[in-house]
Structures are given as structure tokens and as C-alpha cells.
Amino acid sequence: MPSGACDAHVHVFGPRVIFPFAENRPFTPADAPKEKLFALHAMLGIGHCVIVQSTCHGFDNRVVADAIAAKKGDYCGVALVPATVEDAELRRLDALGFCGVRFNFMKHLGKGAGIEAAIDLGARLAKLGWHLQVHFDASLIEELAPWLKRSAVPVVIDHMGRVDASLGLEQPAFRRLLDLMRDPRFWVKVSGSERISREAAPWEDAIPFARTLVSEFGERTLWGSDWPHPNLAAVPDDGVLVDLLSEIAPSETQRRALLVENPKRFYRFPRKLKP
Known part of the structure; x- marks a missing residue:
């Protein structure tokens, strides 16, 4: 890994005795606390990270706040909040090192706010210099x-838009993703090769999608490991993901x-801590 490398998409879970899971969570993962994440990053030579709040913890963002506080500006957070969140709560999260809000449009993660509400919230996020992150x-x-094209803030698309790698580069969903990426407000994470692939590791059918995005929009692509790889039957080897x-x-x-x-520019690493 080059010096200053960033893992722009991970989660932390628990430990549940300290950070309980939400009662209405869509899934119950094993504990994956910050100490395990930090150990992985030390082994891989990763210096910066974006921790994304998981639906299993709901709108209680303390587990992410705790993890990013331990890294003193080298890690930042993406929160889950209701679309009706108060501005005071957004300012509080901003002071803790959060810089965006994620909205999920995936059936297995439960029903959340609609896209119109997400875009409306974006107008308020603009005051903080935050972004929208969308998983669909x-x-x-x-x-x-x-709707996404109406966003008042930058939009980060997770996991290459969750296209089906078996359908090839000419599939309508991927062509639409490329169309969105021609708008300079859009960024994409070339993470989740193991999620879009229909093959076993090393997921060779997913490589052309990530390579195309990097080739055409190299100044607005981000990479993440997606550790600890929730909701996958076969947990990938992080070393294999890095080798990709x-x-x-x-x-x-x-x-x-x-x-x-790219992550240094987008997430403003190292981030200045606010009193």
C-alpha cells in the first residue's frame, strides 16, 4: 500500500455489551470492534479510513464515533440518521468527525427513508460540507x-451500483452508472467485487467494471475493503481483495x-478535530 492509503468503506459492530444493536435491526452480525479493524489496517499499511454506520446499530452512531475518536483525525465517519434529523444533531456529529449520511435502498437492509427525503436532507448537509452516500x-x-441528479451535495455511490457482473459491461444499469459519473458531483466506490461477482474468488468477472470506472473517472473513484463483509455467505480474504x-x-x-x-481530497484527510 502507498503511504497514506485509505480504506474508504468499512463497518464496526459492537462489542454489543458496550454498543447494543438496534432492536429492529435487519441482521445480527458477530462483534467486529474497532480493535480488530485497527489491527487489519496496521497489517495492510492503511493510514486513513471511512467508517460507515451499519443498519444493525440503527441511528445510534456511537459505535462509529468511538472508533474515529481513537484515530484523531485519520478516520472519519458516515452516519445513519432519520431524514427529519435536527440540525443540532448534524452539527454534533460534524464535531465528532462525521462527514456524510448514508441512505440504503436495499431490500435486505429494511425500509428506510425515500429518495425524495434523502435529497431534501442534502440541502441541509450542504451547510456542513457533507455528502450523501447511497447504496442501492x-x-x-x-x-x-x-432524483440523485438534484442533489445539493456530492453523491457517493456504493459498491459500483451493485450491478450484476454476469450481465456484462453493456447492461443498462452499468451504462446508467457511467452516465451519472459524467456529472462531476458523483463519486463511486470500486468496492464490493465479491458482491457483484457471480464467481468465486478472485471474482474475475467483476474486474472489468472496476477497471472501467477507474479508467474513465479515475479522479472520482474510491476504494474500500467493506470489512468485516456483512451478509456474505463466504467471507472474502482481505489480502485477496488488496491483491485485486x-x-x-x-x-x-x-x-x-x-x-x-482522491480520498484525501474528498474526505479532507487529515481531518481537523473540532472542539
Whole structure:
């Protein structure tokens, strides 16, 4: 890993005796506390990270706040909040090191706020310099795209838009994703190869999608491990995911942009702590 590399998509779970799971959670993971995450990053040589609040913890963002506080500006957080969240709560989270809000449009993660509410919230996020992060099934991209284009803040699309790798690069969902990416407000995470693939590791059918995004929009792509890989029957080896980087971003210049320069610019690492 190059110096200053960023893992732009992970989660932390528990320990549940300290950070209980939400009662109405859509799934119950094993504990994956910050100490395990930090150990993984130390082994891989990763210096920065974006921790994304999980639906299993609901709107209680303390587990992420605790983890990013331990890293003193080198890690930041993406929160889950209701669309009706008070501005005071957003300011509180901002002071703790959060910089965005995620909205899920995935059936297995339960029903959340609609896209119109998410876009309305974006107008308030703009005052803080935050962004919207969206996680959706590829089948929804046509429905969501017109709304996302109305966003008042940058939009980060998770896991390459969850396209089905078996359908190829010419599938309508991927072409629509490329269309969105032509708007400079949009960013995409070339994470989740193991989620969009229909093959076993090393998920070779997913590589062309990530490589295309890096090739065409290399200045607005981000990479994340998605540790600890929730809701997967076969948990991937993080070392294998890292090895894919040379396939996703073949040149050293591309890898440095993906891992260092882009996240540093977008997430403003190292982040200044607020009193």
C-alpha cells in the first residue's frame, strides 16, 4: 500500500455489551470492534479510513464515533440518521468527525427513508460540507438517477451500483452508472467485487467494471475493503481483495489516485478535530 492509503468503506459492530444493536435491526452480525479493524489496517499499511454506520446499530452512531475518536483525525465517519434529523444533531456529529449520511435502498437492509427525503436532507448537509452516500440495488438506478441528479451535495455511490457482473459491461444499469459519473458531483466506490461477482474468488468477472470506472473517472473513484463483509455467505480474504488493486488500477498513478489522492481530497484527510 502507498503511504497514506485509505480504506474508504468499512463497518464496526459492537462489542454489543458496550454498543447494543438496534432492536429492529435487519441482521445480527458477530462483534467486529474497532480493535480488530485497527489491527487489519496496521497489517495492510492503511493510514486513513471511512467508517460507515451499519443498519444493525440503527441511528445510534456511537459505535462509529468511538472508533474515529481513537484515530484523531485519520478516520472519519458516515452516519445513519432519520431524514427529519435536527440540525443540532448534524452539527454534533460534524464535531465528532462525521462527514456524510448514508441512505440504503436495499431490500435486505429494511425500509428506510425515500429518495425524495434523502435529497431534501442534502440541502441541509450542504451547510456542513457533507455528502450523501447511497447504496442501492442496480434495478433501482433508473428510478433513483433523476432524483440523485438534484442533489445539493456530492453523491457517493456504493459498491459500483451493485450491478450484476454476469450481465456484462453493456447492461443498462452499468451504462446508467457511467452516465451519472459524467456529472462531476458523483463519486463511486470500486468496492464490493465479491458482491457483484457471480464467481468465486478472485471474482474475475467483476474486474472489468472496476477497471472501467477507474479508467474513465479515475479522479472520482474510491476504494474500500467493506470489512468485516456483512451478509456474505463466504467471507472474502482481505489480502485477496488488496491483491485485486493491481487489476482494478493497473498503473501506479491510478492506484495512488484511488488510494491516496482522491480520498484525501474528498474526505479532507487529515481531518481537523473540532472542539
